[in-house]
Amino acid sequence: xxxxxxxxxxxxxxxxxxxxxxxxxxxxxxxxxxxxxxxxxxxxxxxxxxxxxxxxxxxxxxxxxxxxxxxxxxxxxxxxxxxxxxxxxxxxxxxxxxxxxxxxxxxxxxxxxxxxxxxxxxxxxxxxxxxxxxxxxxxxxxxxxxxxxxxxxxxxxxxxxxxxxxxxxxxxxxxxxxxxxxxxxxxxxxxxxxxxxxxxxxxxxxxxxxxxxxxxxxxxxxxxxxxxxxxxxxxxxxxxxxxxxxxxxxxxxxxxxxxxxxxxxxxxxxxxxxxxxxxxxxxxxxxxxxxxxxxxxxxxxxxxxxxxxxxxxxxxxxxxxxxxxxxxxxxxxxxxxxxxxxxxxxxxxxxxxxx
Amino acid sequence: xxxxxxxxxxxxxxxxxxxxxxxxxxxxxxxxxxxxxxxxxxxxxxxxxxxxxxxxxxxxxxxxxxxxxxxxxxxxxxxxxxxxxxxxxxxxxxxxxxxxxxxxxxxxxxxxxxxxxxxxxxxxxxxxxxxxxxxxxxxxxxxxxxxxxxxxxxxxxxxxxxxxxxxxxxxxxxxxxxxxxxxxxxxxxxxxxxxxxxxxxxxxxxxxxxxxxxxxxxxxxxxxxxxxxxxxxxxxxxxxxxxxxxxxxxxxxxxxxxxxxxxxxxxxxxxxxxxxxxxxxxxxxxxxxxxxxxxxxxxxxxxxxxxxxxxxxxxxxxxxxxxxxxxxxxxxxxxxxxxxxxxxxxxxxxxxxxx
Numbered sequence: 001x002x003x004x005x006x007x008x009x010x011x012x013x014x015x016x017x018x019x020x021x022x023x024x025x026x027x028x029x030x031x032x033x034x035x036x037x038x039x040x041x042x043x044x045x046x047x048x049x050x051x052x053x054x055x056x057x058x059x060x061x062x063x064x065x066x067x068x069x070x071x072x073x074x075x076x077x078x079x080x081x082x083x084x085x086x087x088x089x090x091x092x093x094x095x096x097x098x099x100x101x102x103x104x105x106x107x108x109x110x111x112x113x114x115x116x117x118x119x120x121x122x123x124x125x126x127x128x129x130x131x132x133x134x135x136x137x138x139x140x141x142x143x144x145x146x147x148x149x150x151x152x153x154x155x156x157x158x159x160x161x162x163x164x165x166x167x168x169x170x171x172x173x174x175x176x177x178x179x180x181x182x183x184x185x186x187x188x189x190x191x192x193x194x195x196x197x198x199x200x201x202x203x204x205x206x207x208x209x210x211x212x213x214x215x216x217x218x219x220x221x222x223x224x225x226x227x228x229x230x231x232x233x234x235x236x237x238x239x240x241x242x243x244x245x246x247x248x249x250x251x252x253x254x255x256x257x258x259x260x261x262x263x264x265x266x267x268x269x270x271x272x273x274x275x276x277x278x279x280x281x282x283x284x285x286x287x288x289x290x291x292x293x294x295x296x297x298x299x300x301x302x303x304x305x306x307x308x309x310x311x312x313x314x315x316x317x318x319x320x321x322x323x324x325x326x327x328x329x330x331x332x333x334x335x336x337x338x339x340x341x342x343x344x345x346x347x348x349x350x351x352x353x354x355x
Numbered sequence: 356x357x358x359x360x361x362x363x364x365x366x367x368x369x370x371x372x373x374x375x376x377x378x379x380x381x382x383x384x385x386x387x388x389x390x391x392x393x394x395x396x397x398x399x400x401x402x403x404x405x406x407x408x409x410x411x412x413x414x415x416x417x418x419x420x421x422x423x424x425x426x427x428x429x430x431x432x433x434x435x436x437x438x439x440x441x442x443x444x445x446x447x448x449x450x451x452x453x454x455x456x457x458x459x460x461x462x463x464x465x466x467x468x469x470x471x472x473x474x475x476x477x478x479x480x481x482x483x484x485x486x487x488x489x490x491x492x493x494x495x496x497x498x499x500x501x502x503x504x505x506x507x508x509x510x511x512x513x514x515x516x517x518x519x520x521x522x523x524x525x526x527x528x529x530x531x532x533x534x535x536x537x538x539x540x541x542x543x544x545x546x547x548x549x550x551x552x553x554x555x556x557x558x559x560x561x562x563x564x565x566x567x568x569x570x571x572x573x574x575x576x577x578x579x580x581x582x583x584x585x586x587x588x589x590x591x592x593x594x595x596x597x598x599x600x601x602x603x604x605x606x607x608x609x610x611x612x613x614x615x616x617x618x619x620x621x622x623x624x625x626x627x628x629x630x631x632x633x634x635x636x637x638x639x640x641x642x643x644x645x646x647x648x649x650x651x652x653x654x655x656x657x658x659x660x661x662x663x664x665x666x667x668x669x670x671x672x673x674x675x676x677x678x679x680x681x682x683x684x685x686x687x688x689x690x691x692x693x694x695x696x697x698x699x700x701x702x703x704x705x706x707x708x709x710x
Contacts (some may be wrong), residue, residue, distance in 0.1 A: 088669075088676060151468060
């Protein structure tokens with residue numbers, strides 16, 4: 001049995017030592033074939049662990065794609081679908097997505113649309129995907145520089161999380177994942193926020209003890225609002241500006257990891273919260289100080305401001321052509337559907353640049 | 356009010372004179388924008404009717420794609436998504452799919468995956484799409500010669516059907532649509548089958564009176580099994596061989612309309628039913644005679660047999676690498692999950708060729 005199981009409405013998240021649980025999920029439906037999607041990194045570092053632990057009756061078919069957000073687009077989907085056809089995958093087959101957010105989002109999207117949907121299990125191997133992409137059923141790919149522009153909501157058969165995979169990651173990847181954990185604390189859990197602020201060295205953190213409350217926050221929010229019609233939008237804190245910064249950086253010679261961009265977004269949107277929704281100046285300073293301590297400072301050139309605003313205008317979270325934000329009234333106390341004007345948004349970027 | 360409303364679990368089908376109902380559907384959710392997808396045919400013949408009748412507060416945005424199954428693929432989806440972005444379509448927008456099966460399947464797929472899903476209404480303008488594609492939430496596109504290989508299940512906000520649109524169609528299109536109506540009768544309604552056999556001239560048929568019972572059959576089947584896990588497979592009668600014949604013809608210089616291919620499939624699969632599930636010889640003759648009377652005979656070259664078998668092997672309805680059929684025990688009395696071997700399948704094609 002896994003050390004900890006989080007039960008959601010129609011699937012479970014198994015945390016640490018999940019191999020027997022995963023075998024049961026696979027055995028229950030008598031799948032004809034099992035295919036695993038990897039990138040060159042997870043093929044090298046994670047697939048051997050999976051193959052050794054799982055020992056299936058079925059031969060494990062493997063599809064490998066190139067690592068990186070820049071491959072999260074249609075050409076890669078077409079390759080995955082071609083490979084699924086070539087392997088004779090049918091609706092009685094199961095797909096395992098072994099990797100970070102790109103593998104989970106794109107592999108899930110490909111599974112959910114192949115022959116109108118085959119079952120899939122998410123095995124997130126990065127901290128970011130473990131804490132963020134594993135709950136909520138959001139699947140998709142980027143399109144025309146818009147992140148996750150094409151996709152759908154569909155739940156997996158199970159999510160299997162083990163911090164053992166984090167040891168295979170560069171420290172920047174772990175730091176990137178921490179941004180979502182910080183976000184969860186800022187929108188819903190002041191006690192976890194105080195805990196996180198004590199982190200000095202990312203190499204010595206006990207991730208299981210941090211992951212479980214963070215997943216608990218996300219579970220509560222998502223189950224209340226599975227299709228992001230309302231309250232789930234609190235999870236967008238830091239993401240309106242963060243996504244724009246990330247999309248813009250993706251086109252440049254200095255791309256940012258998702259969490260690094262969201263860290264910038266959280267500082268800027270905390271500034272907006274200070275200006276618009278009465279976040280205390282003390283909290284703004286505390287958030288700014290801790291995030292800069294973990295992530296350092298990124299140079300944002302003012303010449304990029306028009307592009308950043310344009311990307312925000314095209315954000316799929318907008319309604320009626322207005323740029324939509326989640327803001328904080330205080331730490332742990334968010335407000336959804338806050339509108340900000342271009343002038344104030346640029347002021348928040350100036351605030352970040354002035355630090 | 357429309358002349359007839361069929362209520363499904365989460366949406367309605369409005370049949371004939373549906374304009375007020377459609378206005379109510381649009382008004383209820385206060386959509387920010389309304390976009391209509393057309394091809395060059397429905398832009399010319401159907402869009403003027405829509406524009407005249409609907410008189411919306413919102414400006415009706417129009418996206419036009421090329422007509423024809425050969426355009427039901429990713430390049431067209433990418434064009435549609437680009438246009439949706441260019442028009443600033445957001446999650447508070449509504450898409451109207453005005454056209455035949457290609458517009459409905461592909462437009463629905465694009466809407467259901469754009470920004471993880473925007474609302475859409477199906478306005479099928481061909482007999483085939485009115486009777487077949489309007490219930491069941493099947494959306495998708497072709498991939499690598501496999502029909503509807505990529506797609507998903509999602510219901511529209513409403514389906515609006517009016518036989519007035521049929522007057523804009525060439526008679527071959529109407530005849531193609533009749534195949535699904537014939538199929539519904541063969542799998543579920545012997546009385547409608549006897550009625551259909553009295554059809555002499557397709558120009559004088561009262562389609563409303565035929566559409567309503569046919570849609571009733573499909574509604575019952577789909578509501579019992581929304582995700583095609585079991586009984587819904589009765590709707591696949593004629594489609595295993597029919598889809599292969601259609602896919603193969605699509606690559607040739609003599610493409611077939613969907614219903615023309617399904618007509619061939621129904622004759623072949625009635626032959627399989629005669630050989631394997633005791634369909635009386637008398638019924639086989641009756642089915643063969645009526646379908647040939649309506650559709651005539653198509654030459655199938657024996658050199659295409661290996662390709663046809665290969666296409667059937669890749670059919671998404673298969674499980675465990677076996678070619679899956681729905682067969683008849685008698686007219687109105689089907690059996691799902693019937694397996695046939697290549698030899699018998701080719702024998703059924705020989706039967707068709709011998710007619």
